[in-house]
Amino acid sequence: MTVSEKTNRKDLVTNIDKSNEQFLIEGIRQMDPTAKVLGEEGFGDKLTSLEGRVWIVDPIDGTMNFVKQHDNFAMMIGIYQDGKGQLGFIYDVMNDVLYAGGPAVDGVWANDQQLSAPANLALSEGLIGASAPLVVHDTAHMQKIVHDSAGMRIYGSAGIEMINVLLGKTLGYISYLKPWDIAAGQILLNFLGVRVSTIDGQPLNMLSSNLVLVATEKAQRDILQIEEDDVSL
Amino acid sequence: MTVSEKTNRKDLVTNIDKSNEQFLIEGIRQMDPTAKVLGEEGFGDKLTSLEGRVWIVDPIDGTMNFVKQHDNFAMMIGIYQDGKGQLGFIYDVMNDVLYAGGPAVDGVWANDQQLSAPANLALSEGLIGASAPLVVHDTAHMQKIVHDSAGMRIYGSAGIEMINVLLGKTLGYISYLKPWDIAAGQILLNFLGVRVSTIDGQPLNMLSSNLVLVATEKAQRDILQIEEDDVSL
Incomplete structure (x- = not known):
């Protein structure tokens, strides 16, 4: 490696990120030759719109964990049709569990087990995932959000964080994310009733970076209230 | 529950923490009737010294994770003789892996696999575990330590954090800990060459709370230098 x-x-990349992305994009081109592909490492198309079918690929999410831990990383693919999420895949490689589903297949599965919606917890009732820089710099009132929650966890991979939300182990996740970090998770999470928005409650722009708020419906309301309270000061 | x-x-406790501790202490009393036992939930002895043989028991470490995640918690036992660690046990319950060992058995095992010493990484070369309040309040220069590391992770259980250090997935861990949070881990970590001290490099007082620094030898040196640089300002 x-x-x-x-x-x-x-901000690391390995030869394996690159060869994984090339392998995935070759397969996608064969299966779906007219689709566009957006990939983290740049082997896909340069996109200026989400028209038509778009595959969004993250060959290794959590590259730092991949390098340092050989654990806690994911491969992710999200398939969008005219900007609407259809099918998402998050593969937890080391645990060999594929989280897959969305509107196209009317369900979300962890391998062969169908998942039900996680409990709609309020912010005070659950744990919240975060990225370390947001907490250190207190971006978007992260320290108040953490204070009001039952506690903060940091796993170092958007994919692993979103798996935890799917399974109800955390009630949300806040991080600056690129389209490939959130494309698959947004589809799986939305299908199970979890809200995915910008930190001020707007839809994500899937062609750029966003400060993303993933949260149960109740926790989203609590967090948007924290943001709004500050604005009104 | x-x-x-x-x-x-x-700061939660469940009926299961209490019944686990009672179960463990009953077993210990039968096996080793003259020993003293220190337990988190108070079913053991009131200790004023570490003379003789002392068993230190944490029936559920990471109770918040136990309650909210049903995952990422541990049971821990450390056995000390006249203040010296002899044998430690950390049981990762949901993964069904028992980390056990120390000087009394001349090795450390994960179930039946013997562990070798984790790589002696410098602070910049690896990930560091932390507890959220230390980061939010920037206690003991945590934000500088995190900045100088390759990244921070927060798993919410001292036991799980110490397993990660044993396996080389993180190079250290910093947290305020009670004796039962660190008793088992200190024995296992020391046996594999990982340093366990207070944040200013002193031996732990195993009868009280400590701001604990777990780190590889090189990372300990880097972190103690950060502490010292500040004092000299």
Whole structure:
């Protein structure tokens, strides 16, 4: 394995991220030759719109964990039709569990077990996932959000964080995310009633970065209230 | 399961913590009737010294995870002789892996697989575990320590954090801990060459709380330097 830095020493890419993405995109091109593909490592198309069918690919989500832990990373694919999520896949590689589903198949499964919607917990009733820089810099009132929750967890992979939300182990997740970090999870989570929005409650722009708020309906309301209370000061 | 608050709404105890501790202490009393036992939930002895043989018991470490996640918690026992760690046990319940070992058996095992020492990484080379309040309040320069590391992870259980250090998935862990939170881990970690001290490099007082620094030898040096640099300002 060869490891390189992308934008800084905490933003890694390996030869395996790249070869995984090439392998996935080749397969997608064969299966669905007219579709567009957006990939983290740049082997897909340059997208300017979400018209038609778009596959959004993250060959290794949580590359730092992949490099340092050999655990707690995921492969992710989200399939969108004219901007609407149809089918999402998050593969927890080391536990060999594929989370798959969405409107196209009318359900969400963990391997062969169908998942039911996680409990609609209020912020105070559950744990919240976060990314470390947001907490350190207190971006978007993260410290108040953490304070009001039952506690914060940091797993270091958007895919693993979203699996935890799907399973009800955390009630949400807040992080700056690129389209490939959230494309699959948004489809799976929305299908099970979990809200995915920007931190101020707007729909995500799937062609750019977003400060993403994943939360149960009740926790989303609690967190948007925290954001709104501050604005009104 | 019945859940109660101890000191505050984030400090929980359940009937299962209590019944587990009673079960463990009954077993210990039968096996080793002259030993003293220190238990988190208070069913053991009131200790004023570590003379003789002392069993230190945490019936459920990570009770918040136990309640909210039904995952990522541990049972832990450390056995000390005249203050020296002899044998430690951390049981990762949901993964059904028992981490056991120490000087008394000359090795550390994960179930039947013997563990070798984790790599002696410098702070910049690995991930560090932490507890959320230390990061939010920037206690003991946590934000500088996190900045200098490859990243922070928060798993919400001292036992799970120490398993990650044993396996080399993180290079250390910093948290305020009671004796039962660290008793087993200290024995296993020390046996594999990982340093366990207070945040200023002193031996732990196993009869009280400590701000504990678990780290590889190199990372301990890096972190103690951060603490020292500040003092000299």
